[in-house]
Amino acid sequence: MSRVLVVDDDPKILRTLEIMLSGDGHEVVTAGSAEEALERLETRGVDVALVDLQLPGMSGADLLRRLRDEHRDVQAVIITAHGSIETAVEAMKEGAFDYLTKPFSPDQVRHRLQQIEQVTRLQREVAGLQRRVGDLPFKADFATQNPATLHLLEVAREVAASDATVLITGESGTGKTMLARLIHAGSRRSRGPFVVVDCTSFQEGLLESELFGHKRGAFTGAVADKTGKVETAQGGTLFLDEIGEVPVHLQGKLLRLVEDRAYERVGDPTPRQVDARIVAATNRDLQEMVRDHAFREDLFYRLSVVELSLPALRHRTEDVLLLAADFVSAFSKAHGRKVTGWDEEAERALVRYSWPGNVRELSHAVERAVLLAPGRTLRLEHLPDRVKDREPATGGHDDLLTLAEMEEQRIRRALSLNLSQDETARRLGIDPSTLWRKRKKYGI
Numbered sequence: 001m002s003r004v005l006v007v008d009d010d011p012k013i014l015r016t017l018e019i020m021l022s023g024d025g026h027e028v029v030t031a032g033s034a035e036e037a038l039e040r041l042e043t044r045g046v047d048v049a050l051v052d053l054q055l056p057g058m059s060g061a062d063l064l065r066r067l068r069d070e071h072r073d074v075q076a077v078i079i080t081a082h083g084s085i086e087t088a089v090e091a092m093k094e095g096a097f098d099y100l101t102k103p104f105s106p107d108q109v110r111h112r113l114q115q116i117e118q119v120t121r122l123q124r125e126v127a128g129l130q131r132r133v134g135d136l137p138f139k140a141d142f143a144t145q146n147p148a149t150l151h152l153l154e155v156a157r158e159v160a161a162s163d164a165t166v167l168i169t170g171e172s173g174t175g176k177t178m179l180a181r182l183i184h185a186g187s188r189r190s191r192g193p194f195v196v197v198d199c200t201s202f203q204e205g206l207l208e209s210e211l212f213g214h215k216r217g218a219f220t221g222a223v224a225d226k227t228g229k230v231e232t233a234q235g236g237t238l239f240l241d242e243i244g245e246v247p248v249h250l251q252g253k254l255l256r257l258v259e260d261r262a263y264e265r266v267g268d269p270t271p272r273q274v275d276a277r278i279v280a281a282t283n284r285d286l287q288e289m290v291r292d293h294a295f296r297e298d299l300f301y302r303l304s305v306v307e308l309s310l311p312a313l314r315h316r317t318e319d320v321l322l323l324a325a326d327f328v329s330a331f332s333k334a335h336g337r338k339v340t341g342w343d344e345e346a347e348r349a350l351v352r353y354s355w356p357g358n359v360r361e362l363s364h365a366v367e368r369a370v371l372l373a374p375g376r377t378l379r380l381e382h383l384p385d386r387v388k389d390r391e392p393a394t395g396g397h398d399d400l401l402t403l404a405e406m407e408e409q410r411i412r413r414a415l416s417l418n419l420s421q422d423e424t425a426r427r428l429g430i431d432p433s434t435l436w437r438k439r440k441k442y443g444i
Contacts (some may be wrong), residue, residue: 001023002047002113005036007063008079009056014169017050020106026113032059034066040289043073048116050100052079053087060089068095075116079104089386098420111436115421118439124348142182143326146316152308157330159306160186163259167243167303168281170310173360176281177241179310182307184237189277194235197229200246208250233276243303244284244295251296258302278303293379315357317412320351323359328378339370340440344379349380352413353387411438 003266005016021028029044031037034055049067053060058076067074078091078099092099097119098112142151153350159166160183168176177196183196202210209219209244229237240246246254257263262272280303287293311318324342332339341348346369355361369382378390414424425435436444 001027002117003027003029004113005029005031005037005040005046005049005074005214006423007034007049007055007060008052009033010052011034013052013079020109021113022178031215034063035061035102036410038066041074046074047120048113049074049076050079051076051096051311053123054081061087063141064091064096077116085184087406092420094437111421111432115436118224121134143180143322144316144320145318145322148311149319152310155306156183156308159183159308161188163187165277165303165305166263166279167286167305168279168310168387169286169307170281170283171312171358172283173358174310174312175308175359175397176241176283179308180237180239180279180281181277184239184277187277189236191238192276193233194239195229195233195241195276196241199240199242208248209266211250212253212265215268217267219266225265228263229270230257230276231273235276237277237279238274240278240280240363242282243280244282244285244286248294248296251299253436255296255299255302258299268303284363296364313358314409314436315349317409320362323346323362324350324366327363328370331370332369335367335371337373339373339378340376342369343380345380346378346383349383349387354409407438408444411435412444415439415444 001024004021006014006021006028007030008014008017009032010117011032014032014167016129018028018030029040029046031040034051035049035058037049039190050062051067052059064076064078067076075097076095078096079102080099081102100108100112142149142153152347158181166180166183172178182196184190197211199207209222209226209228211228211230213226213231214222215303216222223279240254252300253263257274258278261276262270263274264270265272284296284299286304288297290297290299290300313323328339328341331337350362357364365387366378368384372382373379411428414428422432425432428435430438
C-alpha cells in the first residue's frame with residue numbers, strides 16, 4: 001500500500017478521499033493548500049500526491065514544480081475541472097503522472113494508484129538490475145532501460161569473469177559483436193587480443209586456412225607459411241561471427257578447437273594448442289539447423305555453454321529514444337553539426353517504426369538525419385522515407401509475429417508516447433480497464 005498526500009481546498013473532497021483511501025489500506029495525509037502540503041512533506045514522506053490545480057495561494061501547478069524539484073520520488077496526479085484538461089496536460093509535461101477530471105469515481109482513483117504502484121515496482125526492478133550490473137565496463141556503452149536486456153548484461157558480467165564458451169544469438173543489428181567485445185573487455189584476458197573471424201567473408205576453401213593457418217605448399221597459392229586467426233588469439237578471445245555459416249565439413253575441426261583448444265594448420269599434421277577464450281555469434285536458429293543436419297549437434301552444445309540472446313529493438317521500444325539521443329550526440333560531434341534533439345513529429349516516427357534492422361538501422365537513420373538537419377533540431381523530413389511512412393524495411397520479421405506479440409508491440413509503442421492512460425486507451429481503441437489488464441498480462 002502507498003502513502004498518499006491529498007491536496008484540495010474542498011473539505012468534502014478531502015474527507016471523502018481520506019475515508020476511501022484509508023479503507024483500501026493506504027496511509028493518508030491531507031492538506032487544504034499547497035503551503036500546508038509542503039509543511040507536511042517536511043516531516044512525512046509520501047509516495048503519491050493527489051493535487052487539485054485550483055488552490056488558494058500557491059497554485060497546484062506551482063506545487064507540482066516544487067514536488068518535481070524537491071521531492072522527485074513523489075508521483076503526482078492532478079485533479080482538475082472538466083474545462084481545465086488542457087491545463088492538466090501541461091501539468092503532465094511538468095512531471096505529473098496523470099490527471100483526474102471532476103467529478104471522479106472511487107474506481108478511477110484506485111485505477112490511478114494501481115498504475116503508479118505498478119510503474120514504481122517496475123522502476124525499482126530496473127534500478128535493482130542496474131545496480132547489480134555494477135561496474136560492468138560496458139554498461140555505459142550498451143545503453144538500455146529494458147529489464148530483459150539489463151538482466152542479460154548482468155549475466156554477461158558474471159560470464160565475463162570466467163573462461164566459459166559463449167554463444168550470442170540475435171537478429172542482425174542487435175549488437176552481438178559489441179557484446180562480444182565488451183565481454184572480452186570485462187574478462188581477465190582484456191589485455192590480450194580480440195580476434196574476429198567473420199565466417200561469411202571467406203570462400204569455403206579459404207575459411208579453414210584463415211582460421212588455422214597453412215603450411216607453405218599446402219595448396220596452390222600457398223607460397224609461404226601463414227599464421228591463422230586461432231594462433232593470433234593466443235592469450236585473448238577468438239570471436240567467431242556468424243558461426244552458422246561454417247560448412248559442415250569444417251565443423252568437426254571447430255569442435256576439436258572448442259573442446260580441447262587443439263588444431264592443425266592446413267598441410268601440417270603437427271598438433272598445436274592455443275590458450276584463448278571462444279565466443280561465437282549467429283543470427284540463425286542453430287537448433288533448427290541441427291534438426292536439418294546443417295549444423296553438428298555436438299558443436300552446438302559445446303558452443304552454447306552460456307547462451308545470451310539479444311532482443312530485437314522492436315521488443316525494447318523503451319530504448320529507441322535513449323539510443324537515438326546517444327546517436328544524435330555522437331554523430332553531431334563526429335560530423336561537426338549542431339543538432340541537439342528532434343521535434344514531436346520526428347519523435348513519433350522514431351517510436352512507432354518497428355526497426356527491422358535493429359540498432360544498426362536506427363544508427364544509420366539518425367546519422368543521415370543529423371547530416372541533413374541544417375539547425376539544432378531533427379525534423380520528420382530528415383528521416384528516411386520508410387521511417388516517415390511507417391514502412392518496415394525489407395527483410396523485417398513483423399509478418400512472423402504472433403497476434404499476442406503484435407498486440408504487445410502496439411501497446412508498448414502507444415505507451416512510449418507518454419500520453420495519459422485514458423488517451424493511450426482511446427488511441428488503441430480499447431477501454432482504460434482493458435489497457436490495464438493487458439499491461440498486467442505483458443508486464444508493461
